[in-house]
Amino acid sequence: MNGSDSPQLVLVHGIGGVRDTAQERRDWLAALAEGARRAGHADAVSGLTQGWLAETRFANYSDLFADAGAQGGPAGEPDAEDIPFLEEFVAALIDELGRQSAERDDRRSLAVVEDARAQLPRPDEQEQGIGAPLRVLGRVLTTLLQLPGMRQGTQWASGLPLLWHLAQVGRYLNRREPDGSGRPLDLRVRSRVLDGVDPRRPLVVIAHSLGSVVAFEALRDHPGPVRLFLTLGSPLATAAAVLQRIVPQPPRTPATVERWLNFWDRDDIVVGRPRIKDWMLPGPSGVLPVTDRVDSDGLWVHTATKYLRQAAVAGPVVEALKQ
Numbered sequence: 001m002n003g004s005d006s007p008q009l010v011l012v013h014g015i016g017g018v019r020d021t022a023q024e025r026r027d028w029l030a031a032l033a034e035g036a037r038r039a040g041h042a043d044a045v046s047g048l049t050q051g052w053l054a055e056t057r058f059a060n061y062s063d064l065f066a067d068a069g070a071q072g073g074p075a076g077e078p079d080a081e082d083i084p085f086l087e088e089f090v091a092a093l094i095d096e097l098g099r100q101s102a103e104r105d106d107r108r109s110l111a112v113v114e115d116a117r118a119q120l121p122r123p124d125e126q127e128q129g130i131g132a133p134l135r136v137l138g139r140v141l142t143t144l145l146q147l148p149g150m151r152q153g154t155q156w157a158s159g160l161p162l163l164w165h166l167a168q169v170g171r172y173l174n175r176r177e178p179d180g181s182g183r184p185l186d187l188r189v190r191s192r193v194l195d196g197v198d199p200r201r202p203l204v205v206i207a208h209s210l211g212s213v214v215a216f217e218a219l220r221d222h223p224g225p226v227r228l229f230l231t232l233g234s235p236l237a238t239a240a241a242v243l244q245r246i247v248p249q250p251p252r253t254p255a256t257v258e259r260w261l262n263f264w265d266r267d268d269i270v271v272g273r274p275r276i277k278d279w280m281l282p283g284p285s286g287v288l289p290v291t292d293r294v295d296s297d298g299l300w301v302h303t304a305t306k307y308l309r310q311a312a313v314a315g316p317v318v319e320a321l322k323q
Helices: 021-038 041-050 080-103 107-118 131-144 159-173 184-192 211-223 239-243 304-306 313-323
Strands: 008-012 057-061 203-208 226-232 260-265 290-294
Touching: 008 021, 008 080, 008 211, 021 041, 021 057, 021 304, 021 313, 041 107, 041 131, 041 313, 057 239, 080 107, 080 131, 080 159, 080 290, 159 239, 184 211, 203 211, 203 304, 203 313, 211 226, 226 239, 226 304, 226 313, 260 304, 260 313, 290 313
Parallel strands: 008 057, 008 203, 203 226, 226 260, 260 290
Antiparallel strands: none
């Protein structure tokens, strides 16, 4: 399909290591096809897996975070300028998980959360050297990963690998790390999202994790219609750490987005839960994000494919592509 009214599907990944564009595209579409079948759209399965239902692009920017020496150190490692963001972000995760535990009156989880909170670095008790606060934050995250559900529902065996990946959010939002032409990391990442997209044709954008922040900012300047903006496992609602750093301020739905659906999983430690709508201004047509919860089984909860296999997630995507 390549007519002026045919949809373009853009897939935007989140935190993690370097990705294989072709393989990731296949994996995402296979998961979406499985979700479509569960949602009663069996007629769309072959169109998704064979690529004729929509022209599909996987926007891969993972190599930009793995460039050796990008911050003066080993590839992908946080540096001293990342520490304030990471401290703020981890504290926000603790607050969110504590709020959820209190709402459920889950005393066991509250005890784990308070244990993690007590381990947070204090300004008057800072150890020396960049490695010290990173080790402390790694231990804090390791404690959080002991929460019921997360202990069996996350791909991170300990907090330090998770911390390394969370640092990518801060690196993007810090707006630094210029390349040889002076373009900062965030600009280079955003350029990957809409590269090759025809602005005259409608878009369906599926953005996961950090990708939801990247896509949100990239769509700000996109002139064409966005039939559906789907965010999965998004940290956008992590107020002080993320929401107050994104552009524009105050945050508002991109002008050309016609519908915005946001999904979160209760065992996904990265997400900011269902408050994006409360902290987002509507676009010109009054669109605000609508948030719903999904519950995935098994391991690897913070992956796009886990979300895409859900009927509630895949159904609206297929419907938007069929319009």
